[in-house]
Amino acid sequence: MSKTTLITLGVAAVAVALGVGYWAGAKVSRGDTPPGTEAAVADAGGKKLLYYRNPMGLPDTSPVPKKDSMGMDYIPVYEGDEPDDSGAVKVSPVRVQTLGVKTALAEEKVLDAAVRTVGRIEVDERAIAEVAPKFDGWIEKLFVSAVGDPVRRGQPLFSVYSPELVSAQQELAIAESLKLDAPGADPAARENAQRLAAATRERLKNWDMNAAGGVPRRLTFSSPANGVVLEKKAVEGMRFAAGTTIYRIADLSTVWVIADAYEQDLAKLRVGQPATVTVDALPERRFAAKVSYLYPTLNARTRTTQLRLELRNADGLLRPGMFAHVDVAIDAGQARLTVPGSAVIDTGARQVVLLELGEGRYKPQPVKIGVRGSDAVEILDGLKAGDRVVVAANFLIDAESNLKAALANFSEPDAAAAKSYSATGTLDAVDAATHSVTVTHQPIAALKWPAMTMDFNLASPEVVAGVAPGTPMDFEFEERGPGEFAITRITPKGR
Secondary structure, three states: OOOOHHHHHHHHHHHHHHHHHHHHHHHHHOOOOOOOHHHHHHHOOOEEEEEEEEOOOOOOOEOOEEEEEOOOOOOOEEEOOOOOOOEEHHHHHHHHHHHHHHHEEEEEEEOOEEEEEEEEEOOOOHHHEEEEOOOOEEEEEOOOOOOOOOOOOOOEEEEEEEHHHHHHHHHHHHHHHHOOOOOOOOHHHHHHHHOOOOOOOHHHHHHHHHOOOOOOOEEEEEOOOEEEEEOOOOOOEEEEEOOOOOEEEOOOOEEEEEEEHHHHHHOOOOOOOOEEEEEEOEEEOOOOOOOEEEEOOEEOOOOOEEEEEEEEOOOOOOOOOEEEEEEEEEEOOEEEEEEEHHHHHHOOOOEEEEEEEEOOOEEEEEEEEEEEEOOOEEEOOOOOOOOOOEEEEOOOOOOOOHHHHHHHHHOOOOHHHHHHEEEEEEEEEEEEEOOOEEEEEEEEEEHOOOOOEEEEEOOOHHOOOOOOOOOOOEEEEEEEOOOOEEEEEEEEEEE
């Protein structure tokens, strides 16, 4: 091939190259989609690609795919997913319907707030009566012979025989039969007889016996009150000593509920508050009661204080020993700013609601909560009446991990500053003017970082004191904001 022919072919190749370059440049200048963008749009389900954002959270975007200085890919942002200055996210109406998002208004209303606890039915201690003779004797006959039997005031319970009682009767009869008032009677004998009669009457009075009409040889004891027999220690023919309780009787028309209140609830409780009591035996019945007493001591083991409630039991459905559920109403009728209980997302350290901003935008809003009701929660700070909040959304359950990650991004600076990481690397350079260093570090699994060289801020100039460039080291650093990392400690290798 001749030299002239070679020159001609070279010129033709250059012309073709220039033509192709011109055509490509014209295509881009007319706004045609750069290579690869069609695939990105298709991957997002047909949504329009807006830009690519910095993977470290820095305010840096790109119209085309790229990598940052550490080799990490920029993240695509599609229409409808872009954040705004308030931290809100935008959700299309179709997605709102698909996700099952429901909202409700923050409004002023009276909460049915209550302190809920458990207790047990007890006998009213003020309605207990004991039958205990004050003298020794034997039980001759029982008229009420079983525990649980109902009795009426004045109903005979048992009869007794007592030698002491018989002896006292005889002494009184003898003293009263002496004719010492006749003329010529010995004054000293008359005085002794009067003293004997008075002492015998006093002894019978101390035994609760009336000696005016004489005391029968067999004495019958009667019930001192209406009620039921809780305890019976008597059998016919049994000998008893003075002071022995033969019967224990209680009136159950009014009973007590002794409940345990936790220490943190004591400030909400006071005497006179209305309460509702339910028992497992009658789950459909609700018994009205009121707080009658707060005990002055605290159980150090359970951290609870007992409270006492009184309630009527005219039909006898409540039995001592029953397990009871107690709801003490603590709201005095004051209207409070409330939202439904399902609206509050409690992370443990703080509480957040999803505030609807309109036009499909939702913003996580920190709030301070107060009293909790059965279906609503008081909001002390963070919302105002009329604000609309999310109360139901399936994505809160289906994407729990995503929700937690989203809430972490809305944490206060103090919470973010608490995130600390450890790594191994080499100190490459120190910039004293900007209080920063350049470090080549090994992979950091906690952040999913590969091995790379990057700049870090210093928590204080003293952190790098005495450490020369080129020193291998272990170091700790904190995340203090999006893309902002500060080294808090350096430990040179070998120390």
